[in-house]
Structures are given as C-alpha cells and as structure tokens.
Amino acid sequence: MITHRRSLSPLVGASVIIAFAACPVVALASDAWWNAAWPYRREITLESFQPSGLPGEDIAVVTMPTAGKTLKDASDIRVVTPGGRLRRHRVLMTGPGDVVQVAFAVQANLRRYFVYYGNPSPGSSEPLEIRRGLLMEAWPRPAGPVKTFKQVENLFLKTGHPIGRQFRSRIFLGHNPFGRDFNVASKFTGYLICPKPGRYTFCTSSTHASYLLIDDEVVVSNGGYHRAYGDTRAQGAIELSAGLHKLTVYHVSDPKKLIIVAAWQPPGGKRIWPIPAGAFAKVIYTECGPMTSYGQGLAIDFLQTHEGESFIAGRHYQRYNFRALQVGPVGQSIAWNWDFGDGQTARGDEVQHVFLADGLYKVKLAARTSAGLLDRTNRIAVSRCWDQVTMEGLDSVTRQGEIIATYNFDRLNVAGMVHAVEIFALADMPEGILAVGEAFVKRKKARAQAVSVVMSEYTKVLLSRGQVVAAVNALTKAETISANATVRAGMLIKAGRIKLDEMSDHEGAMEFFKLAQERYLPLVGAVGIRDARIGMGDVYFAKGDYKKALAAYQIARNAPGLDNPARVAVRRGSFARYVEDYLRRGLHAAAEEELSKWEHDIPADKLVGYSALLRGQMLAGSQRHKEAAVTLMQAVKVNPASTYSPDLLMLAAECYRAESMHPESRASLQMIVDKYPESSLAEQASKQLSR
Numbered sequence: 141m142i143t144h145r146r147s148l149s150p151l152v153g154a155s156v157i158i159a160f161a162a163c164p165v166v167a168l169a170s171d172a173w174w175n176a177a178w179p180y181r182r183e184i185t186l187e188s189f190q191p192s193g194l195p196g197e198d199i200a201v202v203t204m205p206t207a208g209k210t211l212k213d214a215s216d217i218r219v220v221t222p223g224g225r226l227r228r229h230r231v232l233m234t235g236p237g238d239v240v241q242v243a244f245a246v247q248a249n250l251r252r253y254f255v256y257y258g259n260p261s262p263g264s265s266e267p268l269e270i271r272r273g274l275l276m277e278a279w280p281r282p283a284g285p286v287k288t289f290k291q292v293e294n295l296f297l298k299t300g301h302p303i304g305r306q307f308r309s310r311i312f313l314g315h316n317p318f319g320r321d322f323n324v325a326s327k328f329t330g331y332l333i334c335p336k337p338g339r340y341t342f343c344t345s346s347t348h349a350s351y352l353l354i355d356d357e358v359v360v361s362n363g364g365y366h367r368a369y370g371d372t373r374a375q376g377a378i379e380l381s382a383g384l385h386k387l388t389v390y391h392v393s394d395p396k397k398l399i400i401v402a403a404w405q406p407p408g409g410k411r412i413w414p415i416p417a418g419a420f421a422k423v424i425y426t427e428c429g430p431m432t433s434y435g436q437g438l439a440i441d442f443l444q445t446h447e448g449e450s451f452i453a454g455r456h457y458q459r460y461n462f463r464a465l466q467v468g469p470v471g472q473s474i475a476w477n478w479d480f481g482d483g484q485t486a487r488g489d490e491v492q493h494v495f496l497a498d499g500l501y502k503v504k505l506a507a508r509t510s511a512g513l514l515d516r517t518n519r520i521a522v523s524r525c526w527d528q529v530t531m532e533g534l535d536s537v538t539r540q541g542e543i544i545a546t547y548n549f550d551r552l553n554v555a556g557m558v559h560a561v562e563i564f565a566l567a568d569m570p571e572g573i574l575a576v577g578e579a580f581v582k583r584k585k586a587r588a589q590a591v592s593v594v595m596s597e598y599t600k601v602l603l604s605r606g607q608v609v610a611a612v613n614a615l616t617k618a619e620t621i622s623a624n625a626t627v628r629a630g631m632l633i634k635a636g637r638i639k640l641d642e643m644s645d646h647e648g649a650m651e652f653f654k655l656a657q658e659r660y661l662p663l664v665g666a667v668g669i670r671d672a673r674i675g676m677g678d679v680y681f682a683k684g685d686y687k688k689a690l691a692a693y694q695i696a697r698n699a700p701g702l703d704n705p706a707r708v709a710v711r712r713g714s715f716a717r718y719v720e721d722y723l724r725r726g727l728h729a730a731a732e733e734e735l736s737k738w739e740h741d742i743p744a745d746k747l748v749g750y751s752a753l754l755r756g757q758m759l760a761g762s763q764r765h766k767e768a769a770v771t772l773m774q775a776v777k778v779n780p781a782s783t784y785s786p787d788l789l790m791l792a793a794e795c796y797r798a799e800s801m802h803p804e805s806r807a808s809l810q811m812i813v814d815k816y817p818e819s820s821l822a823e824q825a826s827k828q829l830s831r
C-alpha cells in the first residue's frame with residue numbers, strides 16, 4: 141500500500157479536478173457488468189485524447205474515493221473497457237482514507253473505461269509499465285554514505301515502505317509534497333521527448349546528493365553532503381537521438397529541507413534552464429464518475445475537494461467542499477443530510493466544512509429517496525495540502541469563522557471548542573464565543589488549558605455586554621469542570637473579581653475569595669491562592685479599611701522573588717519609571733498594563749497612594765474621568781494620611797469637573813482646604829472655590 145498525506149486535494153502538475161454541476165443526476169451506464177465478482181465500479185471518461193504515437197502505451201491517471209470497498213493494497217482494482225477488455229494498470233497510492241490513485245493504459249480512440257473493485261479474492265493482474273510523464277516516489281531516508289552513485293544506489297535498495305508516489309510536472313521542488321520536510325530519499329522516473337538529435341547538457345542542484353541518469357547511464361554526479369548551489373557546477377553532457385528517452389533522478393535530501401532541481405540545455409540552447417513540464421511525454425488526467433453497485437439501479441454518492449487553508453493562532457485549519465451526486469432517477473426533491481464524523485452535521489446538496497483538527501474522519505451522506513433511505517460513507521484524511529504550502533491565498537479567519545459559527549457546539553469535543561473560541565476571538569465574532577461558552581459550561585470535565593482559554597474569552601464577552609451575573613454563574617460552573625486545583629481556584633477568584641470590580645458587591649466578592657482559599661489552599665499552596673488573598677485585601681481597600689487591607693496584602697506577600705527589600709525597591713522604581721514614561725508619551729494602554737503588574741507584584745503599594753495617582757492620570761488621559769474620580773477618592777478614603785492625598789483630591793476635582801459634576805468637584809477641593817491646609821495645593825484649591 142502506497143500512502144501519502146493528502147486527501148482528494150489537487151496535485152501540483154497532476155491534478156485530478158472533479159467538477160460536477162450541483163447535485164447532478166447521473167444516468168445509469170447501459171454497459172453490461174464485466175464480472176459480478178467485482179461488486180463496485182466507477183466510470184472514467186477522458187474528455188479529450190489524441191494518441192501520442194510514442195513507444196509504449198499512453199497513460200491516464202485517475203484519483204477516486206472508494207467508500208472503503210477496496211482491499212487494503214487495492215490489489216482488487218481492475219480497469220476494463222465497456223466491451224469487457226482488461227487494461228493494464230498500476231496503483232500509485234492508496235489512502236490515507238478511502239481514496240486510491242490509479243494509472244492505466246488507454247486504448248487508441250477509446251474515451252470511456254470502468255474501474256472495478258471490491259473482489260476479496262481478485263487474483264493477480266498484468267502490471268503496467270509506465271513510459272509517460274514524470275513519476276516521483278519517496279521513502280524515509282535510510283542511513284548510509286551518499287558520495288558515489290553506487291552508494292546511493294545501495295541506499296535505495298534499503299528503502300522500506302514508500303511515503304508517497306505521484307506524477308509531477310517537473311523536477312523543481314523546495315518542499316516535501318508528501319508531508320513535513322524530513323530525511324527523504326526520492327526517485328524521479330520520467331520520459332523526455334528530445335526534439336532533435338545532438339548533445340544535451342543536464343544539471344542538478346540539490347540539498348545533499350543527487351544523480352541524474354539518461355537511459356540508465358549516469359550523466360550528472362552531484363554526490364555528498366552539501367547545500368543547493370545557485371549555479372550549474374554539477375552538470376554532464378550526453379549525445380541523444382530525437383525521440384523518447386528515460387530520465388532518472390535519485391535524490392537524498394538534507395534532514396531539514398528537501399530541495400531538488402533538474403535542468404537541461406538541448407542542442408542549440410543558449411543556457412541551462414529547469415526542464416519544463418512540456419518536455420515530458422504527456423499523461424492524461426481524468427475524472428471519475430459516481431460509484432455504482434452490481435444489481436443496484438439507484439444510488440447516491442459524493443465527492444469532496446480541498447478548498448482552502450487558514451493559519452490561526454499557530455494552527456492550520458482545512459476547508460473542504462462536499463457535493464452530493466444522484467445515480468439514476470432517485471427523486472426530484474431530496475433532503476441531503478451530512479455527518480462529517482466530528483460531531484457536526486449539515487444539510488444541502490453542496491456544503492462547506494472546516495475541520496478543527498487534522499485526522500481521519502468518517503463522512504456520511506444520507507438521503508431519503510424514491511428508492512428508500514440511501515447513504516454513502518467515505519473516510520476523509522484531513523491534513524495540510526503539502527503541495528500548496530508555498531502558495532499564497534490563505535483563507536481569512538472571518539471566512540472560516542462564518543462556517544464554524546453554524547456548528548452545534550454541544551456536539552463538538554473540548555479541543556474543538558478551544559479552537560473555535562480562538563478563531564472567533566480573532567475574527568471578532570462575539571456571538572460565536574457566546575455559543576461555545578454556553579455549550580462548554582455544560583461539560584462535566586475538560587483539560588485545564590481548555591477551561592482557561594474558553595472561560596477567559598467567554599467571560600470577556602459577557603462582561604462587555606453587561607451580563608455580569610451570567611459571567612459569575614458561568615465561572616462557578618466552570619470551577620467543577622477541571623481536575624486542576626489551580627484552575628478551579630482561578631474560576632472562583634475571577635468570579636470574586638467580577639463581584640468586586642463590576643458589581644461593587646463587597647460581601648459577595650469576599651465570599652468567593654474566602655471559598656477559593658478554604659477549598660484550594662491545601663492543594664495549591666500560598667502561591668497558588670495568592671490572588672484570592674489579594675482580592676480579600678482589595679475588598680477591605682474598597683471599604684476603606686486600611687488596617688485589614690494591609691494585613692491581607694501582607695499575608696498575600698509580594699510576588700515570588702520579591703522577598704528582599706532591596707529587590708522590592710528596585711522593582712517599584714522600575715514600575716514607576718515605566719508608567720511615568722508611558723503617560724508622558726500618551727501610551728495609556730501600556731501604562732494601565734504596567735500599573736496592574738505593579739499592584740499585583742507589590743499589592744501593599746496600593747495603600748501608599750502613588751500608584752493610585754498614576755492610575756488616575758491614566759484614566760483621565762483615556763477620557764474615563766468618572767472612573768478616575770472614583771479610583772482617586774477611594775485611595776483617599778482608605779489612607780487619608782497618605783502624602784499623596786492632596787494630589788489625589790485635586791485630580792479628582794478636575795475629573796469631576798470634566799464630567800460637569802460640579803458639587804463633587806467643589807467637595808474634593810474643600811477637603812484639601814479643610815484636611816490638608818499645610819499642602820501647597822490648599823491655596824490653589826481655595827482660589828478655585830472662590831470663583
């Protein structure tokens with residue numbers, strides 16, 4: 141069995157393009173069934189064919205789904221003419237999934253053929269000698285020297301099971317078409333049409349060893365371990381007659397990169413160029429019709445094509461198009477139902493689907509017809525289309541997000557939920573995030589990373605819409621999903637933060653923080669529960685209780701690594717300088733992020749007043765004046781003895797004034813005059829009050 145890592149994606153230079161009108165009705169072939177021992181067949185039609193007149197048989201290639209009805213090695217494949225004559229063939233690859241690629245000898249002036257399969261005891265068949273096109277075969281590279289052709293030839297004798305086999309248009313590769321780049325030993329066998337007799341010069345450039353043979357004679361020796369040169373130093377010449385000549389290239393690639401180029405200069409040519417696709421004898425690429433069964437007059441079938449790929453959050457996602465086919469008069473109005481094998485379903489004769497993970501999926505099409513309930517199943521191998529990795533034109537995150545938004549998330553696995561949320565977040569599709577989040581919190585268990593990712597995005601959307609109660613409820617449900625104690629504690633702590641920061645529910649917030657500490661302190665230790673203790677301090681801060689807030693912050697302690705007073709002083713100074721610089725440059729978002737780090741690493745600094753003053757400046761600079769005023773007044777309330785209190789009150793007065801809250805502004809100024817008469821700001825406050 142020859143496998144390669146692709147499904148019915150187009151092959152570069154050897155595409156099998158399957159294009160039917162939307163859900164066509166295919167007439168049943170009138171040709172008699174060749175042999176009842178082969179219960180399945182597909183019709184093959186060559187759109188156009190002119191015999192080449194070259195030595196050997198002309199070749200056609202077809203890629204077709206099998207519905208899992210072939211033998212594992214596809215030895216049951218037979219290619220037959222409508223008149224019942226067998227044609228020699230060769231199976232180029234099978235799988236992964238239910239797919240097979242077959243090359244077969246075509247008969248002059250005959251355009252229609254049938255591929256039969258499904259016989260469990262098929263016996264042997266006459267092999268096809270391919271003398272057309274350019275066939276590439278690849279294997280994992282065996283160990284061994286590659287300095288001479290004899291060494292490379294011996295190395296290829298040690299190759300095991302191929303990783304892929306397919307026709308190429310030319311030898312001009314910078315990637316491995318059968319998967320990720322790795323140690324590859326590849327062999328190209330092509331048939332050149334030399335336009336005239338004379339002296340032909342050939343050249344190769346490759347990562348590590350490559351050898352080029354013409355009619356089994358070594359012409360270019362490019363052995364050893366080396367990079368791919370940008371010149372024609374590895375070349376050789378040979379006298380050739382006009383007509384068909386066999387070209388063979390052996391290549392043993394670099395462990396990390398596959399690069400191989402074969403070039404030539406025909407007689408009279410001015411320079412050496414890569415051998416063009418038109419220099420090789422033509423191979424005919426054709427289409428397959430729907431699958432029919434012996435004795436069954438009506439059927440449904442489907443074909444799929446790889447349509448696109450996206451690269452989102454460090455992962456690739458594949459988009460496929462699926463088309464339904466009718467075989468015979470199965471009815472005019474049919475409800476087509478798809479099951480993609482990943483928990484998702486769809487309806488319609490043609491649908492698009494994005495798979496959220498690579499793998500082998502059992503895709504099923506079912507329909508109730510005049511012949512009753514019919515169905516067809518194919519295993520689809522979803523992976524990157526490796527021949528397109530260097531091409532431009534990735535799907536946009538929005539394009540794939542719109543398809544994924546139609547999914548039933550209750551039936552999606554947890555990993556798929558994480559991927560969907562990441563896609564929706566990047567595509568700015570909050571409705572999709574809400575749908576995933578609602579399904580996610582119904583789960584009984586999920587990995588810690590999944591809980592963290594999904595709940596972070598889900599609660600963010602809920603809060604942006606003012607659904608604070610829903611956010612708290614979702615977090616309390618999420619606490620039970622993960623087996624990880626740190627994540628479970630984190631859900632309760634986040635619920636407490638929402639109670640405190642969004643709802644000003646001090647008692648409700650304290651309940652969550654205490655609950656997190658009681659349940660998980662024995663499991664995660666002081667560091668794991670630190671945010672709960674900071675939250676308790678923040679509740680006391682909001683209440684204006686300086687002593688209890690300080691005690692809670694001291695129990696929480698500074699961030700790990702900040703237990704030395706000298707280190708704390710350096711870190712505090714660094715935070716202050718960064719925030720001051722960001723504010724001078726108007727980088728308010730960066731200032732806010734740095735302030736949050738500061739108050740998290742050294743929580744007791746919240747009580748000093750300077751970080752609160754900088755936060756007030758940041759909020760005012762962001763035109764969030766009311767929020768700034770509340771923050772500043774809260775800092776004064778919890779520590780009225782702070783040396784920064786007059787500055788906090790003056791800035792609060794300015795923020796209230798910006799919101800036309802003049803009584804509150806005057807009250808702030810009056811506090812400076814009454815409580816801080818020794819401050820240099822008292823006189824300024826008095827003048828403003830007298831206006």
